[in-house]
Amino acid sequence: DIKMTQSPSSLSASVGDRVTITCQANEHISNYLNWYQQKPGKAPRLLIYDASHLEPGVPSRFSGSGYGRDFTLTISSLEPEDFATYYCQQYDNTPRVTFGGGTQVEI
Amino acid sequence: EVQLVQSGTQMKKPGESLTISCQVSGYSFIAYWIGWVRQRPGKGLEWMGIIYPGDSDVRYNSAFEGQVTISVDKSINTAYLHWNTLQAADTATYFCARHRGGGTLGSWGPGTLVTVSS
Numbered sequence: 722d723i724k725m726t727q728s729p730s731s732l733s734a735s736v737g738d739r740v741t742i743t744c745q746a747n748e749h750i751s752n753y754l755n756w757y758q759q760k761p762g763k764a765p766r767l768l769i770y771d772a773s774h775l776e777p778g779v780p781s782r783f784s785g786s787g788y789g790r791d792f793t794l795t796i797s798s799l800e801p802e803d804f805a806t807y808y809c810q811q812y813d814n815t816p817r818v819t820f821g822g823g824t825q826v827e828i
Numbered sequence: 829e830v831q832l833v834q835s836g837t838q839m840k841k842p843g844e845s846l847t848i849s850c851q852v853s854g855y856s857f858i859a860y861w862i863g864w865v866r867q868r869p870g871k872g873l874e875w876m877g878i879i880y881p882g883d884s885d886v887r888y889n890s891a892f893e894g895q896v897t898i899s900v901d902k903s904i905n906t907a908y909l910h911w912n913t914l915q916a917a918d919t920a921t922y923f924c925a926r927h928r929g930g931g932t933l934g935s936w937g938p939g940t941l942v943t944v945s946s
Binding site (some may be wrong): 774 | 893931938
């Protein structure tokens, strides 16, 4: 099974900070990696697909990078509405998918 | 517009059975995989399994195989998640989500909260 390890599991940041979240797969997954944002009581929202493509409607301060086993989600300048939990998800063996453990971004 | 509408909050006792639903609109139901994701209180997302409504091909996460059943009714564009015997550990919010090509979960339902308690 492909396992995804996210780090950190939580972080504290301030409005305007640059935030970086990493996700590592235990095997090569090409660019088959998505990022989601989830706010309390809500469904996850797709932010980045195929490792680096911004979903339409998502602010350009979000970006993704990586290939193979190591991936990064970056928020260039944190806004108040960005305080949420972020998940990576691999789909190398689609339709089976696996989520990372999540990173909670707190004030 | 793609929409996934899930059935409402459920409170059940251990040992009871339950089926929750996810009705979709705005696209061809039979053409896209639909998956189910569990989120226990305060915890992360767990992929449970997925079904292709066109031919009812089902794939399960090994952790959930035998514990739940995923099915569809093509006549009403609805996917289902069923438990024969609920346990307290099944207390969670369950999301359905449409795969948008590959394994990208592009559209999600709002979630169904299931509470299992004696």
